[in-house]
Amino acid sequence: MKCKKVELKTGKISWECVDDAPRDPATGKRRQITRRGSTKREARARVEKAIRSLMEDGIDEKVSGNTTFETAALNWLEVYSLTGVKRSTIRIREKEIKILLRYIAKTPISQVTHNMYQKILNDLAPDYARTSIQGVNTTAGMIFKHAIKNKLIKDDPSIGVVVPKKQRTVEDIENEKVEEKYLERSELELFLSAVREHGLDLDLERFYMLAFSGMRSGELCALKWPDVNFTDETIRITKTIYNENNNMKDYQITPPKTEGSIRTINIEREILDLLKSHRKRQMKIHNEYRIQLEDFHEGNFVFCRANGYPFMQKNLISRMQRLMNYVDIDKHATPHIFRHTAISMMTEAGIDLATIMEKVGHEDIKTTMKIYTHVTKKMKEDASGKVRNLYENALQHINFN
Numbered sequence: 001m002k003c004k005k006v007e008l009k010t011g012k013i014s015w016e017c018v019d020d021a022p023r024d025p026a027t028g029k030r031r032q033i034t035r036r037g038s039t040k041r042e043a044r045a046r047v048e049k050a051i052r053s054l055m056e057d058g059i060d061e062k063v064s065g066n067t068t069f070e071t072a073a074l075n076w077l078e079v080y081s082l083t084g085v086k087r088s089t090i091r092i093r094e095k096e097i098k099i100l101l102r103y104i105a106k107t108p109i110s111q112v113t114h115n116m117y118q119k120i121l122n123d124l125a126p127d128y129a130r131t132s133i134q135g136v137n138t139t140a141g142m143i144f145k146h147a148i149k150n151k152l153i154k155d156d157p158s159i160g161v162v163v164p165k166k167q168r169t170v171e172d173i174e175n176e177k178v179e180e181k182y183l184e185r186s187e188l189e190l191f192l193s194a195v196r197e198h199g200l201d202l203d204l205e206r207f208y209m210l211a212f213s214g215m216r217s218g219e220l221c222a223l224k225w226p227d228v229n230f231t232d233e234t235i236r237i238t239k240t241i242y243n244e245n246n247n248m249k250d251y252q253i254t255p256p257k258t259e260g261s262i263r264t265i266n267i268e269r270e271i272l273d274l275l276k277s278h279r280k281r282q283m284k285i286h287n288e289y290r291i292q293l294e295d296f297h298e299g300n301f302v303f304c305r306a307n308g309y310p311f312m313q314k315n316l317i318s319r320m321q322r323l324m325n326y327v328d329i330d331k332h333a334t335p336h337i338f339r340h341t342a343i344s345m346m347t348e349a350g351i352d353l354a355t356i357m358e359k360v361g362h363e364d365i366k367t368t369m370k371i372y373t374h375v376t377k378k379m380k381e382d383a384s385g386k387v388r389n390l391y392e393n394a395l396q397h398i399n400f401n
Contacts, residue, residue, distance in 0.1 A: 070106065
């Protein structure tokens with residue numbers, strides 16, 4: 001190791017030491033490590049530390065020190081995008097990276113410590129749901145693991161962190177109403193009545209299908225005619241539709257949300273009769289437009305425009321908002337509410353929990369169980385009231401003396 005005194009631009013004198021490090025594994029070229037310090041001893045120690053890190057962990061401190069968290073995150077995202085994940089998942093990861101960049105964008109990834117990272121999660125707790133913070137933590141963990149593989153850091157600072165859980169207040173508990181997540185029977189009948197009276201083209205078929213099938217709106221929009229089996233009275237759900245910019249021609253057909261979402265469900269004959277009638281009308285319209293349009297889309301979608309391109313979820317949302325103006329339902333209702341409504345309907349019909357979960361494609365039992373438990377409890381309360389009304393005369397003549 002060679003050391004010498006050097007004069008800095010400020011006029012101060014510093015020590016600079018240089019020594020040979022292992023050759024570059026890719027090029028075989030000679031590689032030297034240079035470090036400075038206020039004393040010769042300090043400069044020597046820094047050189048030795050850098051060489052030791054390179055030899056033991058393969059980490060080039062100069063490279064890792066110049067690689068910001070933002071650069072490392074974008075490098076990881078580029079690789080992650082090539083693994084076959086859905087575009088919708090990539091968008092979620094992009095949003096989670098943006099949250100992290102607010103704190104450590106320009107920080108060298110080698111300088112992100114466990115304590116620093118824990119403070120980031122703590123700071124997010126008041127403004128984000130715990131599931132959102134868990135998503136941020138998952139993304140960060142994947143970025144750090146990618147950095148370890150690429151010899152930028154030795155340890156993952158996200159290991160062992162605590163994902164904060166927001167303390168629920170009494171007000172939160174009292175305001176949490178499960179019945180807000182689904183339409184009661186009377187509310188569903190009211191909404192479907194509005195569909196029949198005021199619905200536009202395809203409103204009847206789509207909203208009845210959502211209510212009685214428990215399908216996600218993306219699964220409904222991706223439905224194709226081969227998925228519908230009129231003989232067996234079933235529908236096969238194997239895909240969903242993704243559209244980032246709401247351009248009808250710029251869509252992607254992707255696998256559904258989870259493995260449990262791939263399913264074959266039974267569907268009511270009346271709903272299938274609606275689809276049969278719709279198919280006849282659709283075939284007639286499509287035959288006309290095939291002649292008129294050069295770019296007619298042969299997508300074979302169940303619910304699509306006259307030009308063959310599928311409707312997107314946004315169309316369902318706007319149609320539902322329009323219909324909600326005709327009913328007196330004081331709930332924040334989107335098409336997703338019909339999934340929970342279907343759970344409620346099947347529970348009231350006495351269908352077991354496992355069958356309900358299979359039909360709606362829930363791998364996570366929590367959502368289904370919350371509604372199932374609420375409805376069954378309400379059914380028990382109603383049952384007690386019905387028995388009392390039926391035997392009211394006998395109950396009134398009880399002698400308490």
